[in-house]
Amino acid sequence: MSYSFNEYADREMLIIALANRIAGELRGALARAERVTMAVPGGTSPGPVFDDLNDVELDWSRVDVMLTDERWVPEDHERSNTKLLRERLLTGKAAEARLLPMFLPCEEPEARLDELAEQIRPNLPLSVVLLGMGADMHTASLFPGADNLDEALSRNAPILMPMRAPGADEPRVTLTAPVLDGALSKHVLIFGDEKRAALENAKGKSPKDAPINAVLDGAEVHWAP
Ligand SMILES: O=C(O)[C@H](O)[C@@H](O)[C@H](O)[C@H](O)COP(=O)(O)O
Numbered sequence: 714m715s716y717s718f719n720e721y722a723d724r725e726m727l728i729i730a731l732a733n734r735i736a737g738e739l740r741g742a743l744a745r746a747e748r749v750t751m752a753v754p755g756g757t758s759p760g761p762v763f764d765d766l767n768d769v770e771l772d773w774s775r776v777d778v779m780l781t782d783e784r785w786v787p788e789d790h791e792r793s794n795t796k797l798l799r800e801r802l803l804t805g806k807a808a809e810a811r812l813l814p815m816f817l818p819c820e821e822p823e824a825r826l827d828e829l830a831e832q833i834r835p836n837l838p839l840s841v842v843l844l845g846m847g848a849d850m851h852t853a854s855l856f857p858g859a860d861n862l863d864e865a866l867s868r869n870a871p872i873l874m875p876m877r878a879p880g881a882d883e884p885r886v887t888l889t890a891p892v893l894d895g896a897l898s899k900h901v902l903i904f905g906d907e908k909r910a911a912l913e914n915a916k917g918k919s920p921k922d923a924p925i926n927a928v929l930d931g932a933e934v935h936w937a938p
Pocket of ligand 1: 754755757758759781782783784794844845846847851852853854
């Protein structure tokens with residue numbers, strides 16, 4: 714699998730460059746389609762990219778934004794990725810974007826997954842996807858050792874799957890590998906030496922052991938120390 718590795722001298726330079734790249738790709742997609750869809754991760758890395766993106770001039774009213782994965786917690790919970798998006802991305806100029814939900818109030822994700830997936834289906838393939846990666850080589854909520862990982866990696870996986878894994882603090886919902894890998898443009902955001910080493914370590918491994926490998930082909934990786 715081949716991906717491009719973009720190294721930046723510092724995180725600020727990466728954040729500015731990546732936000733501009735994504736903005737340019739959204740503008741390009743908007744020139745070709747009435748509506749476009751971007752999927753982004755939660756976690757601790759993407760916030761500064763969202764802060765730059767939300768100030769970009771583009772027709773956000775024609776952009777659907779969704780998460781690559783969500784922790785199954787209420788949207789006002791401190792660990793909610795939806796909360797992160799509302800606070801850091803769907804504000805400023807990007808407040809006009811439409812959020813496709815990845816959480817609906819119920820105890821366990823299985824009960825509402827089909828409903829969520831049917832709202833996403835018309836938006837596929839994704840125009841742009843931004844992904845993070847853990848030091849364990851997971852991406853989105855495709856965790857090594859997760860209960861539904863094999864099916865979520867398979868070619869005929871459903872759009873969304875629930876995921877429970879030793880590395881995840883709560884039940885997760887995640888876009889599956891075919892959906893993520895099928896995006897027209899894929900960017901992976903990683904900071905620090907540990908994640909750079911993990912990306913190196915993923916080389917040659919099966920996606921079952923290194924789920925990031927399920928989405929790297931044709932992707933652009935962006936790394937800063
Ligand atoms: O819900 C999440 O946490 C993210 O969607 C997840 O896929 C994230 O991208 C990686 O876990 C890396 O997280 P960090 O950026 O916090 O290292």
